Amino acid sequence: MTQIFEFKSNGKFTVTVDENNVKIKSKGMLNYINKGSRGEKSIPIKSITAIQFKDPSLTAGFIQFAYSGSSESKGGVFDAVKDENTVLFAKKELKQAKELVDLIESKRHASSAPQTTAVSSADEILKMKELLDAGVLTQDEFDAKKKQLLGI
Incomplete structure (x- = not known):
């Protein structure tokens, strides 16, 4: 079953989770300026080694996916904004962000x-x-x- 999560507050992100992959699609001028990326990034669930989650406070919250061969940003939200493996979200999207992480974690553990x-x-x-x-x-x-x- 495929599930789609939309985050529209801090840039525009659509995250699609199916049985095998997490697909991140970023849209909008903010994402283009910060990440220079367009299109869709697909990450196999079985290759995800860690998920970093930061609650939003004064700045945006973020979900960052780490996998073998990726480089995890270490500078908090300011570096995460530039990382193509990161999804930003606002306080009002916190519940949805946690649901996304829980879903991926359950699929990671089921596949392992x-x-x-x-x-x-x-x-x-x-x-x-x-x-x-x-x-x-x-x-x-x-x-x-x-x-x-x-x-x-």
Whole structure:
């Protein structure tokens, strides 16, 4: 499911999150002047190593995505404004910004969860047959394991 987040207060940002990617599209003169960027930046969720989040106060808040090969700005909001991996937002957009971060974090953790592969009974029987043929198992042991796997 694709979700779209619009931030319009400090520059114009559209962030689209699907199953695999975070896409940041910046529009407007403010973004062009600060970032010199146009178009859309796509970051694979599985490559995101960190998300820096700053609440808005006297200045804008921001969400900055770090990934292997990117350079994270270290100078707060003034450097973040120039970073193409950063989305700026105002106080009135704080709730939406937190929802965006929570969504991406949940997808990051889901994609990093170890994948377990189920081994079918047929695969197990084939392995047992190989052990029987190699002389590791006796015919009786093979037959007993086969019955167990088939539920007989």
